[in-house]
Amino acid sequence: MFSYYLELALRSLKRSPGLTLLMVLAIGFGVSASMTTYSVFRAVSGDPIPWKSSQLFVPQIDMWGPAGRGADGEPPNALDYIDAVALMRDHRAKLQSASYRVAPTMEVPGSGRHPISISGHAVYSEFFPMLDVPFAYGSGWSVDADTNQAAVVVISGKLNQKMFDGQNSVGKTLDIGGKDYQIVGVLGKWDPQPRFYDVVDTGGFDTDTDDVFLPFTRAIAVNMNNAGNTSCNSNPAEAGFAGMQRSSCVWIEFMAELDDATAIQKYREYLDGYALAQKSAGRFTWAPNNRLRDVPAFLDNQHVVPSDTKVSLLVALGLLIVCLVNTVGLLLAKFLRRSSEIGVRRALGAPQAAIYAQFLTEAGIVGLAGGVVGLVFTALGVLGVGMVLPKDIAALAHVNFSLLLLTLVVAVISALLAGLYPTFRASRVQPAWQLKSN
């Protein structure tokens, strides 16, 4: 029966090519606009570490007090040096790492070659196992290296390619900021987006990956400046990088792995206890106002998904709805034009279900055709937004199999939905009335 309906549908669609083309294009446009904006939304709202994001937590401590809080009563989104180091020393989570952004210079061996600037983060040894950072060669450094302020470095695959042609460079040295660092590990491909371990400095997205990771303790020891944001609620009392470390200026990110509800609860209690201890020591004069959010909650709190992306998606969905309303109208016109044909079929004994099957098949074909057109437009659309959106976001939006499949599915489902009411009307055609009037 289905092939018969298919044939009927094709014949009917061919009879009014203009109207058919209009419906196919409307669905194609509506679906592709939605899918294009969705591809951007999907890229920026994704979970960068889905298997572990609910175990990774960002602690926030209120070191500024009521005067420094925003309207929402939130403490700063980063830590000052004093608190970050205290949290590291107390070591209450299974794994944890403070980190800050660095941008040292690096000598490039060979005569006549100018030094280059590299980007990276100063982190603790637990950073790598905690974030499941993939290594191509070697590994992270040991806890001892943290303690000894060792001159070791983990480099990205990209920097390894540039400096060592992608060969295993573990054991070799790099001259960073005028000092030699021994390479202990080379990363595999690692470019998590959003950049969850440093939302504060990247705003969530970054076109450049980190070239190097070096021990936090070492970076502090050699006065490697913070290359990320610094926020102060009052000017540091003492000058220089050392003065900064004794101030309440926030510039350090922190992440802790807490595997179960008990661990989370204990860590919350620890943070509150820490804030209370600071209060009794006279450093804070207010009640504890800490936060402990897991990665998805923190990304949400920091508004990592740009509101432009959300508004575009909503507007595009509105466009899809208009296209569907349009299709409902056109299908209605098309189906009711064939009232007499329906009348004959009904009079010859076709049940309402058969009418439903026939006309929904027709709607489905329109949807499928719209979907195919939509595939082309979606591909063009993603290409187009790549040219107009900010580079850090544009780089993330891409066409893949699941997006294409979704385009087709959404097109067919929307067409079927649009076909429901016209089909209902068609099935209600009274055979007697139609036969009489003709």
Next chain:
Amino acid sequence: MALHPILAALRKHKSGVVLISMQIALTLAIVCNAIFIIGQRIDRVNRLTGLDEGNLFLVTQQWVGAPSGDDPAGVEKLDSMQKEDLVALRTLPDVASVASINSLPLLNSSSNGEISLKPGATESKGNTRTTFYFGDEQMLSTLGLRLIAGRAFNTGDIQHHSFRDQTEPSIVIVTKPIADKLFPQGSAVGKVMYLDGGTTPTTIIGVVERLQVPGSGSWTNNFAYNATLEPTRIDHNYARYVVRAKPGRLEAAMRAIPPTLYKVNPLRVLDDDSVKSFADIRASAYRADIGMAILMGVVCLILLGVTAAGIVGLTSFWVGQRHRQIGVRRALGARKIDILHYFQIENLMIAGIGAVIGVLLALGLNAWLMQHFEMDRIPLAYVLVGLVALVILGQVAVFVPARRASNVSPVEATRAA
């Protein structure tokens, strides 16, 4: 023409009428809001920076193995390195002037703080937010700022200190919005204020008409033109120089920068982004806004196209359906123009109903967007223009099928359906 027959006919195909007016209403709601977004973005992009932007470019460079600047000797060393660079750049043939500077409008790298008329005012409430620009005596002339009161910095004014040194300057120049806010009565020149909750008084020596802050995001909206200029060279392991090329010599001047600086001191980093024209800085700052405007524009075009096509399609269907009735009317003496008018008025009514509902939807959608996103209230003018535009769109779309209807011959009346 009597409206009664049209209304009677409309009642015959309610669902079609409802669908078209719904489509028009939704289209109006979305298009109004989308165009409002486009308008806002265009306004943002067209904001003046206060700079004379042509022929302006920025050099950002970093020294290798430079002193940290945490001790006085290091600061002096860094300052002499910076002065060497400035001298070398100022002698280039294609360069008109050069100033040391910490940032530029739209660069999104800024140092911000607060101004108070009282010493030691650490509570943010009542303070005036500002961004700080640090530069030397050539800063104002190189940027092309318009001084409207007082005087510019001269060579004797210029101090220098480390990046992390928070010493308040004894004199500054402020922008007009700051001067107007702090001293609504009378001139700000010669008046005293306090920076960042400090207790050292700072005297205003001049007022510039306009200078935008470096941050281009919406977080700077409430202090977009509050800038304070300090007569200070900042000494750090990196330095920025703003350069004005001689007219028409921008590219030549930009090309000459890396070799000149490497000649002064090869131990430094200059990469692809180190020499950037102000046009490029502006383009990257507003890329998101322009992208959003284009996206909204494309959506509007598709929406209007689909809606117009929908009207053509459905009206054509109605014309086909009523061939015989049209023939009868023609046979009874209706002129072609009467038939044309019939369909035009019918469309006017449907589009009118849709548009009125659309106006309400547009305002509702705007209110919802305001609640959930950073969005302003849509001016009524946008909605009214949208209403008129959609009614006109309806009339244009209906014209072709309506004219086909008017060409139906009276003889149709005699033919069987």
